[in-house]
Amino acid sequence: MALENKLGITNSVELARIEEKISKKKAMEMFENGYLDTLTAGTFDTLSKIHEYLFSDIYEFAGKIRTVNLAKGNFRFAPVIYLETALKNIESMPQTTYDEIIEKYVEMNIAHPFREGNGRSTRIWLDLILKKELHKVIDWSNVDKNDYLLAMERSPIKDIEIKHLLKQALTDDISSRELYMKGIDTSYYYEGYTVYKIDEL
Numbered sequence: 506m507a508l509e510n511k512l513g514i515t516n517s518v519e520l521a522r523i524e525e526k527i528s529k530k531k532a533m534e535m536f537e538n539g540y541l542d543t544l545t546a547g548t549f550d551t552l553s554k555i556h557e558y559l560f561s562d563i564y565e566f567a568g569k570i571r572t573v574n575l576a577k578g579n580f581r582f583a584p585v586i587y588l589e590t591a592l593k594n595i596e597s598m599p600q601t602t603y604d605e606i607i608e609k610y611v612e613m614n615i616a617h618p619f620r621e622g623n624g625r626s627t628r629i630w631l632d633l634i635l636k637k638e639l640h641k642v643i644d645w646s647n648v649d650k651n652d653y654l655l656a657m658e659r660s661p662i663k664d665i666e667i668k669h670l671l672k673q674a675l676t677d678d679i680s681s682r683e684l685y686m687k688g689i690d691t692s693y694y695y696e697g698y699t700v701y702k703i704d705e706l
Contacts, residue, residue, distance in 0.1 A: 547630075560622050564620070
C-alpha cells in the first residue's frame, strides 16, 4: 500500500517514481532561487522547511513532525512521545567543528522526525550546516552507498565510521549546482529509488 498522498496514487512503486520526480525538481528549484541561503543552519525549523519545500505537493504531512513510531530493520527511531524533546535537544547541540556537526546529523537521523523523506531532507540540512560553519559541503557522489548505509546503521553506537567516511568526501566547492544535484541524485540512489537524472525530469 502506498502512503496517503495528495495525488491519489495507490500503487507504492508509482508513488515512489512520481515522488522522486517532483521532489527533485523542488530540490533544484530550492537551490536555484536562493531559498536555502535564507535558512538558519542547524535548526529543526530549517529542516522542517526543507522537507515542506520538497514534499508539499505530495504529502499533507510535509514539514510536520510524524505522529507514528518508525523502525527500519531492527532499529527503532525516536518514539513519538519523546520526539519533540529530542528535537529541542538536537537543535541546542553545538555545530562549530566537523565532529560536532556530524554528531548532530547522527542524532537527527535517530530522531527521524518525518513520516517519509528524512534522509533526503537531512542530507541537505547537513550540507547547509557544513557550508555555513566550515565553508565545506560533502560530494555525496564520492560516498559509497553500502559503506554509508552500514556506517549510519552503526552510528548510534559508534560514529567514528560515518565521521571518517564523510570527511573523505568534503569539498570547498560550496556553490556548485552540479555538485548539489549529484548529491540529490545520490540521496535517491541510497534509498533505493530509480535515479532520474535532472535533465530527464
